Amino acid sequence: MSQPKDFGFGEDEKLLRDSARKFLSDTLPVDKLRKLVAGDHVEAYESAVQPLGYDENLWKQIVELGWTTLAIPEEAGGAGMKVVAVAAIAEEAGRAALPSPLIPTLIATAVLCEAKSAAASSALGRIAAGEAASIAITNAQGSWEPTDTDVVASQSGNETTLSGTASFVQDARKVSFFVVSAKNSSGIGLYVVDADAPGVTIRPDQIVDLTRDQARVEFKDVVIAADKVVATDGLEALRRATPSMLVIVAADLCGAAEWQLQTTAEYAKVRTQFDHPLGFFQAVKHPIVNAMIDIDRAKSLTYAAACEIDSEQATAEVAARMAKSAASDAAAFICSRSVQLHGGIGFTWECDVHIYFKRQKHNQMLYGDGIYQRSKLGEML
Amino acid sequence: MARKDTPEQAEFREHCRRWLGENRPAPPAVRLPEMAIEVSTEDHMGYLSDWQNKCWEAGLVGSDYPKEYGGGGNHGFLRIANQEMSKAGTPFLINVIGLGMAAPTILHHGTEEQKRLYLKPLLAAEEIWCQGFSEPGAGSDLASAQTSAVRDGDNWIINGHKVWTSLATFSKWMILLARHSNDHKYNGLTYFVAPIADTPGVTVRPLIKITGGTGFNEVLFEDVVISDNMRLDEIGKGWTVAMTTLTHERGAAEGAGSGGGAGVEERIEGLVALAKKTPRGNGTAWDDPVLRDRIIQVAIRANGLRQTMRRGRVEGLIDHPMRLPLQGKVVMTELMQDAAAIGMEIAGAASSLYIRDENAPDQGDWPLGYMNSYGMTIAAGTSEVQRNILGERVLGLAKSK
Structure with a gap:
């Protein structure tokens, strides 16, 4: 399939993106976000269990707007849109630092779409009906390799049971089911497990990022019905879904980075020192410009990778790893500059930049930072 | 929107391919330098002017210029010709300053007479x-140029010193x-086309570059008389005209140029x-994860630039x-510089x-390219x-001067 020169970003995608941007800027302006996630530092960081800090009503509206069903095929009840549309929505979620299970649900959708089984279709149907999901595929070490999982699926007769712990599960307390990877006799299987199934215990992590939750999910002899076995050999599905997972997080990184850039540039216009706005000084101006160049590179690579996935290019994984590398590094740089160039106020809880800083540092590492992506690329080039 | 060839353009593209395939010149006796601006021998100059x-004559140069000025009178053909010349890897076009800067400036600001006189022999x-x-005292601050132009009847008397020519x-x-008035920094500038051969x-005088190569010069004007009909646009409009030239020069620096290189x-x-052919320890430089990471970083930047040019449409x-167009020059040139620097690091001792050394990796292109990249x-x-331009025009930051 040849690639469209415009990344496949046409009128429909633009309309979707513009309406998402408007919806989020209307319903979740940054002062509301701050009240939601960073109202009180003691509550945020010293509660026995961290507060969820998200607006369930807003989430219901997002589901009604259809953002979670974008990538679900029409036959499973979704909109069947392209990855480039999913990237556009993820970028807006990042721009708003949206606390919600949207990103994990989009990622779980990508994995389920690749599994191509009755159980996968049925799970996609649940997402299409409004449920949220998250993948649980990471071990205690935090390995991003799909072969590494601490969960084991054992078979006795017709019955499959899961035991072990999945770590670093994103937004675990906001979703109704998990797509779990587990070692079985034929390799790595994929299983749908309801969050409230007997034997499942969610142990929330105490995390830095205020805009999401994360947990270890323990499975103790959790019985898996036959219609919840997404794949007995799920490694290929995980590998094929990897480019989409990376693009979704890269797009979130780009959107949030743009907010950090504009906020920092704005501060450099209004804050005056030594009789000049900060932006007058090239030691301030040039790093902000460098951040812009980095962000533009990351955004271009992200949409290019989305387009490669949509047009089924063999090089889609290369493109996606380049995008995630560029987006992770761009985010790391604007994180650093956004705090530094805000000066003393940037070091405080009352300044909004820390909310984005924390989300970005989390996203930077998620599914592998720049160094990790480039080490994978080294095996491919 | 992405540009697609019209039927006429597709036919022209085919013509370019066929013609370039059939007319590729035999290489010159001595290897050509990397870029047109480095040409320093009569032999190379003769070879390259013949090629241009x-x-x-085949319609691959000046394709979009009006016919009355020696062009092809077409629309959207120039880009195609440049793409095909670049793909064919034929020698670069020698008159780069003329094609990339003087011609568009004359076309935009020149009188009918000037266009008829200068454009065809240029193309x-x-x-x-x-x-x-540029002058010794006017580099980044170009508007502080001091070369003077004093009106003398129908003529101008030019005195001054230009560099990096x-x-x-x-x-x-x-x-x-040149400067006709010291009363205003910007409005005191006027733009001319000056004859310099046998004048x-x-x-x-040649200036020797960091590479040891020649190719650029300094030009001194001592009471040089030029006619008023060599003035481009109005007296005092020099800065505006220069901006037209610079816009085209920056575009050319991004590689929209004229084939080759x-x-x-x-x-x-x-x-x-x-990296894959350079021995390092028991393997090659490519096996060194630190070096490999650096190579992949520039590979990502290169792809990023390509995708940004695509996104720009x-x-x-x-x-x-203006956000993406204004980035092109700095992103492209710094990428080329960093790539050449890493090439030297991979070559290690052999960099x-x-x-002139027969053992030099890639004929010494890495140190040569690295030094030239500063140009x-x-x-x-x-x-x-x-x-500064990006920060001020795109992000709206305060001007730094």
Whole structure:
């Protein structure tokens, strides 16, 4: 399939993106976000269990707007849109630092779409009906390799049971089911497990990022019905879904980075020192410009990778790893500059930049930072 | 929107391919330098002007210029011709300053008479052009140029000192920024096309580059008399006219240029190839994860630049109309510089071997390319000036002067 020169970003995608941007800027302006996630530092960081800090009503509206069903095929009840549309929505979620299970649900959708089984279709149907999901595929070490999982699926007769712990599960307390990877006799299987199934215990992590939750999910002899076995050999599905997972997080990184850039540039216009706005000084101006160049590179690579996935290019994984590398590094740089160039106020809880800083540092590492992506690329080039 | 060839353009593209396939010249006796502005021998100049002349006759040069000025009178053909010449890897076009800067400036600001007089011989490489903007005291702050132009009846008397003048020894004409008045910094500038070959009072002296190569010069004007009909646009409009020239120069620096020369993708492929063939320990440089990470970083930047140029044509994915176009020059030239620097690091001890050493990796291109890359990050507005422009025009930050 040849690639469209415009990344496949046409009128429909633009309309979707513009309406998402408007919806989020209307319903979740940054002062509301701050009240939601960073109202009180003691509550945020010293509660026995961290507060969820998200607006369930807003989430219901997002589901009604259809953002979670974008990538679900029409036959499973979704909109069947392209990855480039999913990237556009993820970028807006990042721009708003949206606390919600949207990103994990989009990622779980990508994995389920690749599994191509009755159980996968049925799970996609649940997402299409409004449920949220998250993948649980990471071990205690935090390995991003799909072969590494601490969960084991054992078979006795017709019955499959899961035991072990999945770590670093994103937004675990906001979703109704998990797509779990587990070692079985034929390799790595994929299983749908309801969050409230007997034997499942969610142990929330105490995390830095205020805009999401994360947990270890323990499975103790959790019985898996036959219609919840997404794949007995799920490694290929995980590998094929990897480019989409990376693009979704890269797009979130780009959107949030743009907010950090504009906020920092704005501060450099209004804050005056030594009789000049900060932006007058090239030691301030040039790093902000460098951040812009980095962000533009990351955004271009992200949409290019989305387009490669949509047009089924063999090089889609290369493109996606380049995008995630560029987006992770761009985010790391604007994180650093956004705090530094805000000066003393940037070091405080009352300044909004820390909310984005924390989300970005989390996203930077998620599914592998720049160094990790480039080490994978080294095996491919 | 992405550009697609019209039927006429597709036919022209086919013509270019066929013609270039059939008319590729035999290489010259001595290897050509990397870029047109480095040409320093009569042999190379003769070889390359003949080539440009043939390309012009075949319709591959000046394709979009009006017919009455020696062009092809077409629309959207120039881009195609440049793409096909670049793909074919045929020699570069020699009259780069003329094609990239003087011609568009004359077309935009010249009188009918000037257009008829200058453009055709420029396109046909019968007359070579150079640029007289920078001075010893006017680099990044170009508007502080002091070369004077004093009105004397129907003539102007020029006195001053221009530097970094590529191709001056071969040039018949120079686009010249001069000062007719000291009362205003910007409005005191006037733009001329000055004859410099066999002109009384003009001295051209070669400047030796960091690479040891020649190719650019300094040009001294001592009471040089030029006619008022060599003035381009109005008295006092020099800065505006110069901005037209610089806009085209920066575009040319991004590689929209005129065929030939190592492109970014070629540079990156060269880096990977060099790493894979350079022994390091028990393996190759490519097996060194630190070096490999650095190579992949520039590979990502190169692809990023390509995708940014693609995104620049997608209306829905642009935040500010000038944001991507104004980045091109600084991003491209710094990428080329960093790629060449890494090439030297991969070559290691052998990066010490220069172009005349038979053991030099890739004929010494890595140290040569690295040194030459500073010409690109300094010319047409340094990277520092580019960052000021981006910060001020795109992000709205306070002006730094």
